[in-house]
Amino acid sequence: MPDGGSSLAAAGSREEGLATEPPGGAGRLVLIAGATSVSGLAAARVLAEAGARVVAVGRDSRRLDALAGAVAGIRTEVCDLTEEASVAALAERVHAADGLVDGILHLVGGWRGGGGLAGQTDEDYRFLERSFTALRHVSRRFDADLRASDAGRLAVVSSTAVARPLAGSANYAAVKAATEAWARAVAQGFAKSARDAGEPLAAASVIFRVKELTGLEEALATAFVGLWDSPADAVNDRVFDLHGS
DSSP states (O other): OOOOOEEOOOOOOOSSSSSOOOOTTOOEEEEEEEETHHHHHHHHHHEEEEEEEEEEEOOOOHHHHHHHHHHTTTTEEEEETTOOHHHHHHHHHHHHHOOOOOOOEEEEOOOOOSSSEEEEEEEHHHHHHHHHHHHHHHHTTTTTHHSSTTTTTTEEEGGGTTTTTGGGGHHHHHHHHHHHHHHEEEEEEEHHHHHHTTTOOEEEEEEEEOOTTOOHHHHHHHHHHHHGGGOHHHHTTEEEEEOOO
């Protein structure tokens, strides 16, 4: 399994396996986990413009209402993704209202750090760990959906801190490393499922790494939608680095 990073420019060009044609994803049902951020807004807009059906998920109903007002045609769901039972209920509602999910963009995140190793508090770690917990719950609950799709796509956002962790961001780097390990395990599961069934690989799990996401929200959204322009075996278990222009 490859673990090196490929590069992507902020304008959304796609190298080493990602297509350079206009974004795909038309008709796909895509769930944005943690959608009330700037990145969530960009993803919802780009996905909607590409013709995808979008379910934006977050904990704050007012912020979700604002998102729905900014991007026409999307549907919102209030859910605490760190609660397993809540995610199970979310999956039931999505399946009943929309059908099986074709794509998941995991944007639950946040940053805390500083103070060297001694400053890496348990409180900060528990805050950061919510992102990983949410990923575990969502990916498990919708795994069968992505495997059943003829083009399932899961993407997580990681950090260059994984490749060079610093003492002052040890908590953050550890959580991101766990996130990458989980995403790669999902990728292996997709590959094994297809191999055992004697079928071509149709689902892909992808990691996008950034040094800092601010300013790259549009690039992330475009790169995610562009995953449907490439065959699953070209992007599954890949790490793509997003850079500014």
